[in-house]
Amino acid sequence: MAQDGIGAAMKRKEDLRFLTGKGTYVDDINRPGQAWAAFVRSPHAHARIVAVRTEAARKAPGVVAVLTGADLAADKVGILPAGWLIHSKDGSPMVEPGHPALVADKVRHVGDQVAVVVAETRDQAREAAGLVEVEYQELAAAVTVTQAVAPGAPLVHDQAKANTCYDWHLGDKAATDAAFAKAAKVVTLDLVNNRLIPNAMEPRAAIGEFDRATGDLTLWTTSQNPHLIRLLLAAFTLGVPEHKLRVVAPDVGGGFGSKIFHYAEDFTVLWAARKIGRPVKWTNTRSEAFQSDAHGRDHVTHVELALDKDGKFLGLRERTLANMGAYLSQFAPSVPTYLHSTLLAGCYTTPAIYAEVRAVFTNTVPVDAYRGAGRPEASYLLERIVDVAAREMGIDRVEIRRRNFIQPSQFPYQTPVALQYDSGDYGATLDEALKRSDWAGFEKRRAEARGRGKLRGIGISTYVEACGIAPSAVVGALGGRVGLWESAHVRVHPTGTVTLFTGTHSHGQSHETTFAQLIAEKLGIPFDNVEVVHGDTAKSAFAMGTYGSRSLAVGGSAIVQAVDKIVAKGRKIAAHLLEAGEGDVEFRDGKFTVKGTDRSKSFGEVALTAYIPHNYPAGLEPGLEEGAVYDPKNFTFPAGCHVCEVEVDPDTGTVQVVGFTAVDDVGIVINPMIVEGQVHGGVTQGIGQALLEEALYDDTSGQLLSGSFLGYNMPRAADVPSFRVGTKVTACTHNPLGVKGVGEVGAIGSPPAVINAVCDAIGVRHLDMPATPERVWRALRTARKA
Amino acid sequence: MPAISLKLNGRSVTAEVEARTLLVELLRERLGLTGTHVGCDTSQCGACTVHVDGRSVKSCTMLAVEADGREVTTIEGLAAADGTLSPVQAAFREHHGLQCGFCTPGMVMSATELVRRNPGAGEREIREWLEGNLCRCTGYHNIVKAVQAAAQTGRG
Numbered sequence A: 001m002a003q004d005g006i007g008a009a010m011k012r013k014e015d016l017r018f019l020t021g022k023g024t025y026v027d028d029i030n031r032p033g034q035a036w037a038a039f040v041r042s043p044h045a046h047a048r049i050v051a052v053r054t055e056a057a058r059k060a061p062g063v064v065a066v067l068t069g070a071d072l073a074a075d076k077v078g079i080l081p082a083g084w085l086i087h088s089k090d091g092s093p094m095v096e097p098g099h100p101a102l103v104a105d106k107v108r109h110v111g112d113q114v115a116v117v118v119a120e121t122r123d124q125a126r127e128a129a130g131l132v133e134v135e136y137q138e139l140a141a142a143v144t145v146t147q148a149v150a151p152g153a154p155l156v157h158d159q160a161k162a163n164t165c166y167d168w169h170l171g172d173k174a175a176t177d178a179a180f181a182k183a184a185k186v187v188t189l190d191l192v193n194n195r196l197i198p199n200a201m202e203p204r205a206a207i208g209e210f211d212r213a214t215g216d217l218t219l220w221t222t223s224q225n226p227h228l229i230r231l232l233l234a235a236f237t238l239g240v241p242e243h244k245l246r247v248v249a250p251d252v253g254g255g256f257g258s259k260i261f262h263y264a265e266d267f268t269v270l271w272a273a274r275k276i277g278r279p280v281k282w283t284n285t286r287s288e289a290f291q292s293d294a295h296g297r298d299h300v301t302h303v304e305l306a307l308d309k310d311g312k313f314l315g316l317r318e319r320t321l322a323n324m325g326a327y328l329s330q331f332a333p334s335v336p337t338y339l340h341s342t343l344l345a346g347c348y349t350t351p352a353i354y355a356e357v358r359a360v361f362t363n364t365v366p367v368d369a370y371r372g373a374g375r376p377e378a379s380y381l382l383e384r385i386v387d388v389a390a391r392e393m394g395i396d397r398v399e400i401r402r403r404n405f406i407q408p409s410q411f412p413y414q415t416p417v418a419l420q421y422d423s424g425d426y427g428a429t430l431d432e433a434l435k436r437s438d439w440a441g442f443e444k445r446r447a448e449a450r451g452r453g454k455l456r457g458i459g460i461s462t463y464v465e466a467c468g469i470a471p472s473a474v475v476g477a478l479g480g481r482v483g484l485w486e487s488a489h490v491r492v493h494p495t496g497t498v499t500l501f502t503g504t505h506s507h508g509q510s511h512e513t514t515f516a517q518l519i520a521e522k523l524g525i526p527f528d529n530v531e532v533v534h535g536d537t538a539k540s541a542f543a544m545g546t547y548g549s550r551s552l553a554v555g556g557s558a559i560v561q562a563v564d565k566i567v568a569k570g571r572k573i574a575a576h577l578l579e580a581g582e583g584d585v586e587f588r589d590g591k592f593t594v595k596g597t598d599r600s601k602s603f604g605e606v607a608l609t610a611y612i613p614h615n616y617p618a619g620l621e622p623g624l625e626e627g628a629v630y631d632p633k634n635f636t637f638p639a640g641c642h643v644c645e646v647e648v649d650p651d652t653g654t655v656q657v658v659g660f661t662a663v664d665d666v667g668i669v670i671n672p673m674i675v676e677g678q679v680h681g682g683v684t685q686g687i688g689q690a691l692l693e694e695a696l697y698d699d700t701s702g703q704l705l706s707g708s709f710l711g712y713n714m715p716r717a718a719d720v721p722s723f724r725v726g727t728k729v730t731a732c733t734h735n736p737l738g739v740k741g742v743g744e745v746g747a748i749g750s751p752p753a754v755i756n757a758v759c760d761a762i763g764v765r766h767l768d769m770p771a772t773p774e775r776v777w778r779a780l781r782t783a784r785k786a
Numbered sequence B: 001m002p003a004i005s006l007k008l009n010g011r012s013v014t015a016e017v018e019a020r021t022l023l024v025e026l027l028r029e030r031l032g033l034t035g036t037h038v039g040c041d042t043s044q045c046g047a048c049t050v051h052v053d054g055r056s057v058k059s060c061t062m063l064a065v066e067a068d069g070r071e072v073t074t075i076e077g078l079a080a081a082d083g084t085l086s087p088v089q090a091a092f093r094e095h096h097g098l099q100c101g102f103c104t105p106g107m108v109m110s111a112t113e114l115v116r117r118n119p120g121a122g123e124r125e126i127r128e129w130l131e132g133n134l135c136r137c138t139g140y141h142n143i144v145k146a147v148q149a150a151a152q153t154g155r156g
Ligand code: FES
Pocket: B037, B038, B039, B040, B041, B042, B043, B044, B045, B046, B047, B048, B049, B058, B059, B060, B061
């Protein structure tokens, strides 16, 4: 291992600029002559637009333009598309209403965009937005999924009968029914996976610019995947030639999924910039972000587990209502289906599984992928029902999991829900987590806490998830409208230093560091000699961006392929210089050496020769730059075990997480410091979901009650403990690095561990998230009465 | 428009500002110091934290005119003139106390005051001190470690 290569806890290349205030986020950029945009948003959950009166706003100081849904319709642009087509059980395609960037007919959620005002300054734009008069005819709203599917519910879209987008299923129903018929025990559970608001700390922002002289358009945007935004703008929303459009996503302050999507505002600033011939800038306020960033989760689920008398799982059934919100955000249809029900085997050998998922429109903000996207919902229902089953059958919680684990010898393992796991060792992560959390010594800690008047509980979850989605052909067969490969271009400079151009995007993931380590290792050059470029369609080749923990598993694999090509060409050059046969030259530690001799050429000498090809192989192109595209062969399957310990104050219902252990198998680790940081962040979001966070709507008016950091509880430093984090490694068998992905494991494994701990502490069968003091206190009171 | 003068990162600055201009707007939009960030509009995230006369202040809650005659330090003014990071900045790097970097300027400014006022602060004190600063990336674990390490040096 090189000192600064794979496995080294290198300090980050990114840090210096961020620590000294020199990062460049979109809102830090200002363009000459720029105007500002502000949006007029609906105050109603559901209302017909009777009239939009813009005269007063147009006359306000500094106003340059006011654009409405009527302008959008006249230009025949601005319909945001869905990126994934799901078919219902009966074979019919999902109902797919377009999402206009500015609506003209009726608003469908609080925060829906009705008009945009462009003015000289931000304050003038915001003030004038307040002067746009929209006359509404209010309609009854369908706010929750349960309301939306009730007979006679108001229709969000007329074409979606019973507000149903699709009614999908997966698995073998007959086999599952048969499994239940022979079960010694059936356990059922109704649970809610609470709606969340991602709240990356940087609010979304965008600047559109149009150069009349050249016809070039540029969009700076807070995006996780600038190339996809460019494709969607070119092919769908704005209809401009792709080669005349550049999308730049510079430093981006967190995403967690919420910055994957092509939002109305991205389109609108570019459209407006082209209309007025000036750059147009927009930055979201946090209050608007609550009403305009895609939300996450929001499932209402019934789950049943069939067991034999020894606690072996025989079958699992799921029935879920998944909230899509008012429109289909790009990846929304895939989240409760192929990113969710396909994970229902978990770590277990359950032979028969059947899932039914009905996606429902409601008068709420669109719901889409948020850290984990479908998989936290799977791990939660599974790890909750396994705990309930253990409790009801009197089997130890750890033992019931062990009894049902897929064993290391069973890989590759084909689940009954489409996936084939390539590798894993679930017992190993479990054992390590039990050890590190001192599971065995818990009862002593419980007794000690009781002495202090506290109820202490411990909870466990053993999860598996799927990352690095997936062979493009499979994605296509499942309804995805994109390929999910990734690109890398490695440019070796004449002096032997390297610039990597990647299609992935880093918004906290530390790609500049990890990818440099990877190249340093593979080319045997110093870490400091590698620069990583990302986030600009004018620099990197088309690729798919960052989400689903894919950057290393897919993007890193593309880097390896490109580096292999560099080495192959370098070997030809070195063989020529060394007057040896190509097959006799090996590359190791940054040197091309004639096997069995000490005759060698350094990587730098070979690079220089490639650019000054005076003595050069005949017929070989000069230069040393290679590109590669990697299309994954399968998903990767990170897995692990999380153990949570809580203390509950029985008088107030307050839950404090007093210990948290995460042992994850994320495959080969490139930088352990960065991997641990990803787990810390994911676990904290999971604790947030389990104890604090909930996007709450008034179920009559459809007003967002948790519409600021006052009403929406983000985890703060005192809400979480210091974590015990560890890894166990089984290598991924189908990508060249053996890596699996670490971005989402924390958020997937932790919520059930937390709720299992709370239930253990207060002795109840189930409690919905978030386990707020009020909920816990009420549950305790009910339990005492019973 | 009222004219104000203040000492900003050690240099005297005068500016004409509207009475309603916030300190963070003056810094970011007029003076080009974009290291100070805006993460909310309800003064709850702390991304905008700067020092005014050595105390951390959320610059979105203070009017620019209130900074008249005072000494303001932003994240850009924390490292030494030769670029040497302050002990807190260096500790954040050493302990991976930042990911996307958006909360970082506010975190560092806030932590710097704690370390100066309370050298040797323990985990609980640090977590409570940082109540006003949200981070969505790090889960706070490494931020706390960094601040603890800096606190042990006793220098902000
Ligand atoms: S910007 Fe959030 S507290 Fe100042």
